[in-house]
Amino acid sequence: MSDLVSIFLQLLLFKLVAPVTFRHHRYDDLVRTLYKVHNECPHVTRVYSIGRSVKGRHLYVLEFSDYPGIHEPLEPEVKYVGNMHGNEVLGRELLLQLSEFLCEEFRNGNQRIVRLVEGTRIHILPSMNPDGYEVAAASQNRDISGYLVGRNNANGVDLNRNFPDLNTYIYYNEKNGGPNHHLPLPDNWKNQVEPETQAVIQWIRSFNFVLSANLHGGAVVANYPYDKSLEHRVRGFRRTANTPTPDDTLFQKLAKVYSYAHGWMHQGWNCGDYFPDGITNGASWYSLSKGMQDFNYLHTNCFEITLELSCDKFPRQEELQREWLSNREALIQFLEEVHQGIKGMVRDENYNNLADAVISVSGINHDVTSGDHGDYFRLLLPGTYTVTATAPTFDPETVSVTVGPGEPKLVNFQLKRSTPPAAPKRRGPNSGHRGRVLPKKVQPRAARKKEMMVKQSQRVPA
Numbered sequence: 001m002s003d004l005v006s007i008f009l010q011l012l013l014f015k016l017v018a019p020v021t022f023r024h025h026r027y028d029d030l031v032r033t034l035y036k037v038h039n040e041c042p043h044v045t046r047v048y049s050i051g052r053s054v055k056g057r058h059l060y061v062l063e064f065s066d067y068p069g070i071h072e073p074l075e076p077e078v079k080y081v082g083n084m085h086g087n088e089v090l091g092r093e094l095l096l097q098l099s100e101f102l103c104e105e106f107r108n109g110n111q112r113i114v115r116l117v118e119g120t121r122i123h124i125l126p127s128m129n130p131d132g133y134e135v136a137a138a139s140q141n142r143d144i145s146g147y148l149v150g151r152n153n154a155n156g157v158d159l160n161r162n163f164p165d166l167n168t169y170i171y172y173n174e175k176n177g178g179p180n181h182h183l184p185l186p187d188n189w190k191n192q193v194e195p196e197t198q199a200v201i202q203w204i205r206s207f208n209f210v211l212s213a214n215l216h217g218g219a220v221v222a223n224y225p226y227d228k229s230l231e232h233r234v235r236g237f238r239r240t241a242n243t244p245t246p247d248d249t250l251f252q253k254l255a256k257v258y259s260y261a262h263g264w265m266h267q268g269w270n271c272g273d274y275f276p277d278g279i280t281n282g283a284s285w286y287s288l289s290k291g292m293q294d295f296n297y298l299h300t301n302c303f304e305i306t307l308e309l310s311c312d313k314f315p316r317q318e319e320l321q322r323e324w325l326s327n328r329e330a331l332i333q334f335l336e337e338v339h340q341g342i343k344g345m346v347r348d349e350n351y352n353n354l355a356d357a358v359i360s361v362s363g364i365n366h367d368v369t370s371g372d373h374g375d376y377f378r379l380l381l382p383g384t385y386t387v388t389a390t391a392p393t394f395d396p397e398t399v400s401v402t403v404g405p406g407e408p409k410l411v412n413f414q415l416k417r418s419t420p421p422a423a424p425k426r427r428g429p430n431s432g433h434r435g436r437v438l439p440k441k442v443q444p445r446a447a448r449k450k451e452m453m454v455k456q457s458q459r460v461p462a
């Protein structure tokens with residue numbers, strides 16, 4: 001056999017047995033890949049489903065953690081969501097690549113990845129819209145070039161316009177007073193949203209997520225809240241305007257971490273658009289109602305940004321490796337961003353954990369709450385802050401804390417039960433608080449919700 005033939009045969013053999021790592025994954029292939037990663041890294045992964053699509057496909061999540069399935073206090077939860085628009089497929093493939101990468105590097109003892117997995121609980125939902133994806137993928141095979149084919153779910157609904165609109169209430173509250181966080185859902189919300197949206201809402205309510213990104217395509221830019229413009233309803237020229245959250249500087253930094261770690265996003269010129277630093281406030285680009293990122297911020301403790309990752313919504317298979325290499329570092333760095341600011345436990349005098357305690361930072365009109373285990377996470381840029389923890393029937397506790405650029409600062413709170421309003425003869429050592437009216441923020445959550453509902457139904461302008 002000549003050398004040439006031998007080389008040819010070897011190449012052929014290699015081609016036959018080598019895994020086609022960079023390819024588009026249809027639903028069955030996606031499920032197989034998630035379980036394959038789990039089988040390769042069984043001790044640090046878990047596959048679970050958060051619900052089903054209209055057509056009954058599971059919305060599978062792959063979790064990475066040193067204790068899969070368990071929330072460890074003070075270990076933050078982060079998530080990535082891909083393929084919410086079924087025809088925007090790069091995020092789906094990148095998240096599968098990321099899953100394989102995390103598993104492989106963990107097994108190889110890559111210290112950075114080991115530290116990340118041991119200190120963070122990472123949830124990866126590669127496809128929020130598996131039905132739309134199948135439609136989009138089928139149209140690719142038939143070479144139908146419909147830009148929007150497969151964008152919506154099987155009921156024809158755009159899932160990123162399907163979340164309850166809480167912006168109207170927060171814009172009202174920011175102006176007139178009222179809760180600045182955890183705005184309640186409308187009573188009949190389940191009837192107003194699609195199955196995929198319902199599954200995601202239940203998911204993000206059942207974990208205390210701190211940081212998240214939602215992966216899209218059609219542009220290359222890191223987009224941060226708010227998505228819905230405050231001036232959207234104004235008739236005239238300014239239909240949309242920069243609409244910052246109280247955490248605007250932090251969101252800009254989070255977006256820049258992604259854009260600058262990405263191969264070319266930070267350059268700004270992409271797909272015929274220009275975004276300085278490769279980032280944009282959502283509303284200043286175009287106003288969008290009922291989106292997922294605003295919902296995360298207004299209803300939960302989670303800070304979410306939206307990543308637009310490719311001009312071509314359905315890139316050719318040959319592009320996938322280059323895209324992975326230009327996003328890999330950014331995807332890792334963004335996860336690492338959850339480790340900044342302050343975190344800690346909120347407990348009572350007997351060391352019982354206090355869930356739903358409110359953590360306020362003076363100067364930032366957006367509070368976060370402690371999770372079921374009494375731990376809280378407050379992302380903050382370096383600086384000195386006055387931080388207050390409050391809980392119903394407890395005295396507030398305020399501390400001054402200086403946050404550096406590195407690891408989050410541990411700030412625990414131990415709240416003292418406030419003395420109930422009592423008759424003068426029963427005055428005790430804490431009598432200074434006698435008869436004190438609790439500030440609005442420490443009203444029990446149920447009472448706050450009730451108050452909000454009244455506000456929503458009666459006082460918000462249409």
Ligand SMILES: [Zn+2]
Nearest residue numbers: 085088216217
């Ligand atoms: Zn999209």
